[in-house]
Amino acid sequence: MKPAPFDYVRPGTLEEALQALAGHPEAKVLAGGQSLVPLLSMRLAAPAVLVDINDLPDLDHVRVVADGVRIGALARHAAVLRDPDVARVQPLVPLALANVAHATIRNRGTTVGSLVHADAAAEMPMVLRLLEGSLDVAGPGGRRTIPADELYVGPLESSLHHDEIAVEAFFPALPGGSGVAFEEIARRHGDYAMCGVAAVVAVEGDRVVKASAGYLSVSDIPTVVDLTEALDGSVDDTALAAAADVALEQLDPETDIHATADYRAHLARVLTARVVTAAYENAREEQQS
Amino acid sequence: MTEQTHEIRLSVNGVEHEAAVPARRLLSDALRHDLGLTGTHVGCEHGVCGACTVLVDGQPMRSCLMFAVSAAGHEITTVEGLARPDGELGPVQQAFRECHGLQCGFCTPGFLTTITAGIAENPDPTEDEARDMVAGNLCRCTGYQNIVKAVCRAAEIARESEAVR
Numbered sequence: 001m002k003p004a005p006f007d008y009v010r011p012g013t014l015e016e017a018l019q020a021l022a023g024h025p026e027a028k029v030l031a032g033g034q035s036l037v038p039l040l041s042m043r044l045a046a047p048a049v050l051v052d053i054n055d056l057p058d059l060d061h062v063r064v065v066a067d068g069v070r071i072g073a074l075a076r077h078a079a080v081l082r083d084p085d086v087a088r089v090q091p092l093v094p095l096a097l098a099n100v101a102h103a104t105i106r107n108r109g110t111t112v113g114s115l116v117h118a119d120a121a122a123e124m125p126m127v128l129r130l131l132e133g134s135l136d137v138a139g140p141g142g143r144r145t146i147p148a149d150e151l152y153v154g155p156l157e158s159s160l161h162h163d164e165i166a167v168e169a170f171f172p173a174l175p176g177g178s179g180v181a182f183e184e185i186a187r188r189h190g191d192y193a194m195c196g197v198a199a200v201v202a203v204e205g206d207r208v209v210k211a212s213a214g215y216l217s218v219s220d221i222p223t224v225v226d227l228t229e230a231l232d233g234s235v236d237d238t239a240l241a242a243a244a245d246v247a248l249e250q251l252d253p254e255t256d257i258h259a260t261a262d263y264r265a266h267l268a269r270v271l272t273a274r275v276v277t278a279a280y281e282n283a284r285e286e287q288q289s
Numbered sequence: 290m291t292e293q294t295h296e297i298r299l300s301v302n303g304v305e306h307e308a309a310v311p312a313r314r315l316l317s318d319a320l321r322h323d324l325g326l327t328g329t330h331v332g333c334e335h336g337v338c339g340a341c342t343v344l345v346d347g348q349p350m351r352s353c354l355m356f357a358v359s360a361a362g363h364e365i366t367t368v369e370g371l372a373r374p375d376g377e378l379g380p381v382q383q384a385f386r387e388c389h390g391l392q393c394g395f396c397t398p399g400f401l402t403t404i405t406a407g408i409a410e411n412p413d414p415t416e417d418e419a420r421d422m423v424a425g426n427l428c429r430c431t432g433y434q435n436i437v438k439a440v441c442r443a444a445e446i447a448r449e450s451e452a453v454r
Contacts, residue, residue: 002315003313003315005292005312005313006312006313007312008312008358010358010359030359033355033359034351034354037335037353037355037356038354041334041335042335078348101425102339102424102425103421103422103424103425104342104349104350104351105336105354105425107345107349107350108350108351108354188424189421190424
């Protein structure tokens with residue numbers, strides 16, 4: 001199938017892009033297009049206007065700041081993934097990015113685009129929520145910051161207004177004494193995962209003092225669960241089982257052609273134990289270094 | 290109503306082309322229909338199969354997931370641009386012939402472009418890295434064994450030609 005006709009503009013400034021969006025209630029922003037173009041080709045979406053932001057200045061950056069990493073709207077996944085500073089400051093970002101589609105898609109797709117596409121089966125929206133990051137958006141009234149826990153409101157639905165453009169994402173740095181881990185299971189590497197889990201664990205000595213996990217493909221919106229209480233300081237089998245119980249109460253896996261709901265729930269349970277354990281070990285190592 | 294068209298210049302395999310295309314023209318269709326470069330194949334047309342992969346400024350990208358209007362200003366390389374300057378087969382093409390890396394050939398252009406960029410980035414891939422390199426391309430004939438062999442062989446040929454130079 002081919003996309004339905006649309007008008008196309010490629011503004012050279014953010015102001016012009018915002019005007020173009022404001023002028024058409026059915027306009028859509030095009031950045032990498034790796035999620036949008038398939039939707040257009042399958043005619044699941046038919047915007048009247050596409051505002052191509054690829055010529056906008058000052059958005060193609062990956063910048064390490066004091067408290068984290070700032071990623072501009074035109075930074076491709078591949079550029080973020082190979083940035084050694086990002087891996088140093090927040091290792092969960094590259095761990096997750098390596099699982100975003102295939103290398104070919106990552107060459108064009110943008111990390112910020114993935115965040116606003118708001119797919120609960122995608123890696124980066126979940127990671128942004130888990131890390132308690134935020135998204136900066138520009139609109140007719142200026143720039144505002146949306147905390148990640150206010151960004152996702154429904155399936156493929158973010159709290160961005162129609163006349164706003166996401167300009168920069170912020171992923172906080174990993175604090176000392178903390179570790180992260182990510183694992184997902186897909187039919188083929190690079191395909192949508194049947195389930196994926198990431199964890200952030202903070203330790204003091206041998207004890208877990210804080211732990212949370214993010215889940216993809218097992219709920220309508222990217223979901224984060226606080227596991228601190230369930231683990232009660234430990235990562236032994238009993239604690240991990242209790243943590244998985246708490247997580248599953250908040251998840252709502254569905255059956256589709258790739259996996260049954262029961263199987264997805266099973267994966268969520270197994271992966272919770274694996275990533276929490278791995279994040280705990282990484283935190284212990286970090287503490288000793 | 291006639292659809293508005295955009296005058297674009299596309300640089301493909303080092304040759305400048307001009308075309309008038311509607312904004313919704315996919316790059317894959319512009320290459321095939323407007324420029325007559327039918328070496329780029331279109332399989333799934335939603336980014337899954339990899340048959341339409343071309344190089345954009347040297348990086349593999351899905352030509353079915355880009356609009357031709359967005360590709361203006363970039364250097365595109367299609368399978369037609371992979372031969373050596375003297376017209377002989379390029380390293381990846383030669384390796385596919387030697388290793389029997391194709392059967393029906395439909396997916397081959399996407400593999401050739403992907404691997405060309407892949408071995409430029411990683412000139413000596415292990416078998417696992419070779420598999421990872423082509424993970425985004427589907428082939429329904431070969432079972433991939435010979436394609437993986439061809440990736441390693443292509444890297445070898447490329448290293449040898451580099452050493453000769």
